[in-house]
Amino acid sequence: MILFYMTLTVLYTDICFYIPHRLMHNNRLLFNHIHKVHHDIIDSYAISFQYCHTIEAVINEITVSLPPILGCLPNELFYLWYITAQVSVCLCHCGYIFKNHDNHHHYKMCEYGISGLPYINMDYLLKTKYINMIDKTRCVSKNTKSNVNLN
Numbered sequence: 001m002i003l004f005y006m007t008l009t010v011l012y013t014d015i016c017f018y019i020p021h022r023l024m025h026n027n028r029l030l031f032n033h034i035h036k037v038h039h040d041i042i043d044s045y046a047i048s049f050q051y052c053h054t055i056e057a058v059i060n061e062i063t064v065s066l067p068p069i070l071g072c073l074p075n076e077l078f079y080l081w082y083i084t085a086q087v088s089v090c091l092c093h094c095g096y097i098f099k100n101h102d103n104h105h106h107y108k109m110c111e112y113g114i115s116g117l118p119y120i121n122m123d124y125l126l127k128t129k130y131i132n133m134i135d136k137t138r139c140v141s142k143n144t145k146s147n148v149n150l151n
């Protein structure tokens with residue numbers, strides 16, 4: 001039962017994180033005034049997930065906290081979920097295990113989601129996974145002037 005709740009919560013969180021995250025990337029105003037702060041860091045490190053605009057920090061906290069609350073998780077599972085979320089976001093930003101968020105920081109227009117579940121995630125469903133994008137130039141944000149190697 002715990003595994004079922006945790007999987008469901010990961011899926012909800014991926015959806016809740018993906019939508020505002022992609023919106024911030026596709027809207028120049030939102031990107032330049034809010035999300036760009038987080039993307040000032042290209043080669044991220046574990047604690048750099050905290051480096052973001054205040055509005056984005058609030059959105060992120062709601063994103064992480066709301067799905068378990070809506071799912072009526074028992075307190076023990078909520079704390080387990082919250083700790084898991086904090087550890088996984090650190091792992092995403094340190095680049096040792098999950099390379100998808102590394103690609104997001106480098107290329108910006110791919111890998112918007114946070115789910116590590118294979119095939120059951122928003123990036124896979126909406127074809128924004130870096131590895132599946134045939135035209136790698138679509139990954140690079142128009143809002144930036146980065147000289148990235150797309151090979």
Ligand SMILES: [Zn+2]
Nearest residue numbers: 038049093101
């Ligand atoms: Zn990040």
Ligand SMILES: [Zn+2]
Nearest residue numbers: 021025035104
């Ligand atoms: Zn981003």
